[in-house]
Amino acid sequence: PPVIVWFRRDLRTDDNAALSAAADSGQPVVTLYIREAADGTGPLGAAQDWWLHHSLTTLGTSLRALGTPLILRSGDAGKVLDDLIEETGAETVYWNRRHDPAGIEIDTDIKASLKGRGLAAKSFAGELLHDPTRLLTGEKKPYRVYTPFWRAFERDGEPHEPIDAPEKLVALHPAPKSEALDDWNLLPSKPDWATTFSDIWTPGEDAARERLETFVDGAINGYQAKRDHPSIDATSMLSPHLAMGEISPARVWHATRGLKAPTDDVIHFRKELVWREFCHHLHFHFPALAEKNWNDRFDAFPWEGSTKEFKAWTRGKTGYPIVDAGMRQLWQHGFMHNRVRMITASFLIKHLMIDWRRGEQWFRDTLVDADAASNAANWQWVAGSGADASPFFRIFNPILQGEKFDPDGTYVRRFVPELEKLDAAFIHKPFDAPESVLKKAGVVLGKTYPRPLVDHAKARERALGAYKTLKDG
Numbered sequence: 001p002p003v004i005v006w007f008r009r010d011l012r013t014d015d016n017a018a019l020s021a022a023a024d025s026g027q028p029v030v031t032l033y034i035r036e037a038a039d040g041t042g043p044l045g046a047a048q049d050w051w052l053h054h055s056l057t058t059l060g061t062s063l064r065a066l067g068t069p070l071i072l073r074s075g076d077a078g079k080v081l082d083d084l085i086e087e088t089g090a091e092t093v094y095w096n097r098r099h100d101p102a103g104i105e106i107d108t109d110i111k112a113s114l115k116g117r118g119l120a121a122k123s124f125a126g127e128l129l130h131d132p133t134r135l136l137t138g139e140k141k142p143y144r145v146y147t148p149f150w151r152a153f154e155r156d157g158e159p160h161e162p163i164d165a166p167e168k169l170v171a172l173h174p175a176p177k178s179e180a181l182d183d184w185n186l187l188p189s190k191p192d193w194a195t196t197f198s199d200i201w202t203p204g205e206d207a208a209r210e211r212l213e214t215f216v217d218g219a220i221n222g223y224q225a226k227r228d229h230p231s232i233d234a235t236s237m238l239s240p241h242l243a244m245g246e247i248s249p250a251r252v253w254h255a256t257r258g259l260k261a262p263t264d265d266v267i268h269f270r271k272e273l274v275w276r277e278f279c280h281h282l283h284f285h286f287p288a289l290a291e292k293n294w295n296d297r298f299d300a301f302p303w304e305g306s307t308k309e310f311k312a313w314t315r316g317k318t319g320y321p322i323v324d325a326g327m328r329q330l331w332q333h334g335f336m337h338n339r340v341r342m343i344t345a346s347f348l349i350k351h352l353m354i355d356w357r358r359g360e361q362w363f364r365d366t367l368v369d370a371d372a373a374s375n376a377a378n379w380q381w382v383a384g385s386g387a388d389a390s391p392f393f394r395i396f397n398p399i400l401q402g403e404k405f406d407p408d409g410t411y412v413r414r415f416v417p418e419l420e421k422l423d424a425a426f427i428h429k430p431f432d433a434p435e436s437v438l439k440k441a442g443v444v445l446g447k448t449y450p451r452p453l454v455d456h457a458k459a460r461e462r463a464l465g466a467y468k469t470l471k472d473g
């Protein structure tokens with residue numbers, strides 16, 4: 001009888017344990033992707049829908065080259081699988097496990113239902129370097145602090161050896177019916193806000209492998225020193241590929257073995273991969289991570305912030321160039337440099353005193369690499385409410401951050417073109433520039449570029465005051 005391989009956030013043929021095991025069974029293989037309801041394992045937001053469309057197209061091409069088409073169905077995953085089992089007579093379903101709460105719940109229910117009917121469910125690892133229950137503290141508890149988690153990796157964290165894609169898949173004839181990808185309407189139309197995405201992104205596993213190779217041949221040299229500078233292409237840009245499972249973290253990890261690049265750069269890069277792992281570890285052991293403060297002392301935080309201010313932040317119109325450049329990069333490319341994510345998140349939470357969850361949601365809808373675990377854990381890290389978080393009272397000064405990490409304003413000029421001609425001395429603080437300097441650059445504050453939404457010093461005082469009520473209370 002045929003077997004079914006159910007693709008989820010593992011849109012790849014390489015290092016895909018479920019697909020390889022199904023191929024090894026020697027049975028005809030039916031490959032399936034299910035478009036689930038939003039609260040299930042479906043994609044997270046609109047930017048990722050764009051990505052998903054292109055990723056499924058390329059996965060379909062790869063699978064066809066291996067011998068079998070990708071079947072697309074939408075609806076409740078259990079029901080879709082039941083229908084397909086009935087249509088094909090399949091007796092086994094293979095998949096790679098997910099580790100987010102919604103994914104786990106679906107896995108568990110489906111496994112029980114299949115087994116209850118004498119069918120087999122075979123699930124495999126591959127979303128992470130390790131299952132989140134493998135590396136635990138000496139007391140067999142989950143880690144709450146990153147550094148000991150990283151040390152556990154150094155001691156015992158070498159991930160599995162990645163496996164190559166199967167050479168061939170036996171097809172089932174006739175192939176089950178598939179829905180048409182275009183009917184899913186994953187791409188934005190009126191207006192098509194994603195036109196600029198393809199300037200920098202090519203979804204799919206081939207492009208992911210290419211990015212990885214380019215990175216380990218080049219930018220990994222100097223990664224540690226340059227990764228904080230948003231105007232430099234110094235990082236791997238693998239996050240959306242990892243988020244959609246187009247490349248496995250083990251494949252990425254192993255690609256950094258035996259490089260000529262300096263050891264410190266390789267270690268630093270691996271540490272970032274382990275941050276991803278740590279976020280998933282936290283989310284697995286604290287499923288409410290995306291909705292609740294990890295540290296419930298923050299439940300009493302007196303959030304303020306108007307819809308008007310929130311909107312200005314989303315549009316990149318706060319009057320702080322580094323914040324605005326970041327938010328516009330996010331809109332244009334579905335991506336933002338990590339340093340600038342920290343600055344923009346801090347600005348929303350501390351300068352505007354808007355609940356981190358609103359920012360987390362905005363990122364979730366607009367990032368192509370949106371990932372419930374990494375997004376929520378990082379937002380809580382910035383807010384100070386997370387496990388192993390940056391303390392709340394460390395408030396980023398958006399002017400100094402800009403001057404430190406984008407000293408000549410290259411990044412700001414790229415995304416905030418109305419400041420393009422502004423003297424570097426004022427590129428991160430146009431509000432302090434003499435009228436003559438603004439005039440020369442064609443900048444009219446309040447007209448061509450907004451005045452600051454809040455004054456940094458006052459906003460800082462306000463945030464610290466609010467934090468104090470929390471401590472005292």
Ligand code: FAD
Nearest residue numbers: 235236237238239272273275276338341370371374375378
């Ligand atoms: P590289 O520097 O090349 O790092 C390699 C890989 O390590 C990344 O692809 C990513 O998978 C992982 N990684 C790096 N930094 C982190 C980190 N701080 N936390 C977790 N994993 C990390 N990352 C996401 O993948 N999805 C998100 O939704 C997300 N939301 C974020 C929200 C905020 C407020 C902040 C501050 C960070 C967020 N990050 C998120 C983490 C980080 O910004 C991105 O992973 C990184 O910028 C991706 O670029 P890169 O692939 O070039 O990273």
